[in-house]
Amino acid sequence: MVEAVVLASKSPRRAELLQQIGLRFEVMAADIDETPAASEDAQQYVRRMATEKAMAVVALAPNRAVLAADTSVIVDGEILGKPENRRHAETMLNLLSGRSHQVMTAVALYADGQLRQALSVTEVNFAVLSSAQISAYLATGEADDKAGSYGIQGAAGYFVQHLAGSYSGVVGLPLYETAALLSEAGIGLE
């Protein structure tokens, strides 16, 4: 029997999304340093992060197919990752209020000695957020572990006036691109 793909992620959202497309997988997360390098742009950063997450797990399970992803929010060329604390999250939400930003998710798949990558870029338009709305949202705790300090799939869903791109990519794993990578690597969905 072919062994299940390993999802190199501690994100419950990524596991849920992968379940949605019927892939048999198990989870093995590896911690990596997520500090952006001074010289890299957002696209290079998310690609490098997804690759490093995958390769950290390949080092632990060398004969398995390993899938990983990385999501960042980009506004004015600035990369917004997960907030350090509530104040940081508040600053990010004020920055995103009333304008559009990009959400980039890179996916990396290592299988049969080959690394494949895909990138999903989505344009998201936020309504103007009042300070009361931001405070109420921060109190839900949903911002704490998410890039850009919001989760489109939760209470922040109503901040979004318009989206062009991949909804699943914003949540953390673009399903079209992921299925295409799996198919290229000859890994079938059930």
Ligand SMILES: Cc1cn([C@H]2C[C@H](O)[C@@H](COP(=O)(O)OP(=O)(O)OP(=O)(O)O)O2)c(=O)[nH]c1=O
């Ligand atoms: C923008 C946005 C991000 N997110 C989440 C997806 C990711 O879990 C997180 C971005 O952080 P990541 O560093 O990409 O992922 P992670 O640390 O949560 O998990 P791992 O590295 O182990 O795979 O933000 C949402 O859930 N909804 C959203 O709308």
